[in-house]
Amino acid sequence: MKLTIKNISKNYGKKQALKGVSFEMENGVYGLLGPNGAGKSTLIRILVGVMGASGGEVFMNGINRKSCDREYRRALGYLPQSLDFYPEFSGLDYLRFVAVLKGLKEDDAEKKIKTLVERVGLANDLHRKCINYSGGMKRRLGIAQALLNDPEILILDEPTAGLDPHERIRFRNLVSIFSRDRTVLLSTHIVSDIDSIAKKTIMIKGGKVGRMESTQSFVDAIAGKVWNVKMTVDELVSYQDSHIISNVLPIGDRMEVRVVSDEKPSLNAISVPPTLEDAYLHEFQFEGGISK
Numbered sequence: 001m002k003l004t005i006k007n008i009s010k011n012y013g014k015k016q017a018l019k020g021v022s023f024e025m026e027n028g029v030y031g032l033l034g035p036n037g038a039g040k041s042t043l044i045r046i047l048v049g050v051m052g053a054s055g056g057e058v059f060m061n062g063i064n065r066k067s068c069d070r071e072y073r074r075a076l077g078y079l080p081q082s083l084d085f086y087p088e089f090s091g092l093d094y095l096r097f098v099a100v101l102k103g104l105k106e107d108d109a110e111k112k113i114k115t116l117v118e119r120v121g122l123a124n125d126l127h128r129k130c131i132n133y134s135g136g137m138k139r140r141l142g143i144a145q146a147l148l149n150d151p152e153i154l155i156l157d158e159p160t161a162g163l164d165p166h167e168r169i170r171f172r173n174l175v176s177i178f179s180r181d182r183t184v185l186l187s188t189h190i191v192s193d194i195d196s197i198a199k200k201t202i203m204i205k206g207g208k209v210g211r212m213e214s215t216q217s218f219v220d221a222i223a224g225k226v227w228n229v230k231m232t233v234d235e236l237v238s239y240q241d242s243h244i245i246s247n248v249l250p251i252g253d254r255m256e257v258r259v260v261s262d263e264k265p266s267l268n269a270i271s272v273p274p275t276l277e278d279a280y281l282h283e284f285q286f287e288g289g290i291s292k
């Protein structure tokens with residue numbers, strides 16, 4: 001399955017939310033990473049067809065999606081940022097309801113629901129009202145509904161928002177397993193969501209795709225630009241206004257400060273191996289109040 005996004009733009013009145021976004025995806029997880037307001041949700045809404053683009057095209061296996069709308073919708077699974085549940089619905093009612101909306105035959109739906117709830121770890125909670133599920137269970141129910149029609153393309157919009165670390169890791173592992181033979185686009189501003197599972201990371205800012213590379217390439221590109229510097233708390237106060245700081249660790253009466261900097265930031269700085277989080281900070285150094 002190949003999905004090609006070509007020159008997509010979107011205007012909300014005078015606000016240009018997407019400015020000619022282009023990239024291509026095949027099997028595997030693709031992380032769509034960008035700060036608040038970068039245009040991630042707008043792009044996703046256009047890809048899943050709940051909103052029209054102002055310009056540009058989407059192609060599925062080389063065919064314009066406008067010419068294969070039915071097949072495209074059939075191939076698509078979508079987990080939106082928030083899911084609403086009818087108060088009386090159990091998890092099972094909800095999945096049956098979505099199965100009807102997706103046009104699944106009753107027998108197929110029951111088999112599919114049984115397999116999926118086991119895979120997402122909800123088999124013992126199916127008869128409970130889903131509004132009483134924990135955040136993690138709701139997300140797992142969300143991924144089960146997105147997978148009911150066996151989609152080849154799975155689109156997840158900030159799927160781990162509000163989850164505790166245990167549920168976050170569980171969700172990430174699920175996505176990784178499901179991505180073996182699917183194309184997954186996972187939008188997030190949480191670097192650890194995609195750090196270990198995305199084969200490519202798409203960095204988006206100001207409505208433009210800055211770079212799309214293998215996740216490891218982003219990390220490799222800033223090798224030699226991440227440093228540990230020991231300093232006092234007073235020194236840190238003035239230091240943090242002029243440097244990108246990715247971590248601070250108190251050691252005795254001093255601070256070990258992790259700094260992302262093209263140049264060696266001070267004489268006693270020691271070069272350390274970079275992470276994707278460092279690469280994100282380097283890429284978005286002018287977003288989120290970091291000035292340099």
Ligand SMILES: Nc1ncnc2c1ncn2[C@@H]1O[C@H](COP(=O)(O)OP(=O)(O)OP(=O)(O)O)[C@@H](O)[C@H]1O
Nearest residue numbers: 012015017034035036037038039040041042043189
């Ligand atoms: N309905 C709308 N009307 C006007 N402007 C909008 C609308 N929806 C989004 N925007 C603007 O478009 C830009 C992109 O918004 P979008 O929600 O796509 O970003 P995002 O990357 O998903 O952000 P977040 O991570 O905060 O969800 C922002 O500047 C936002 O304020």
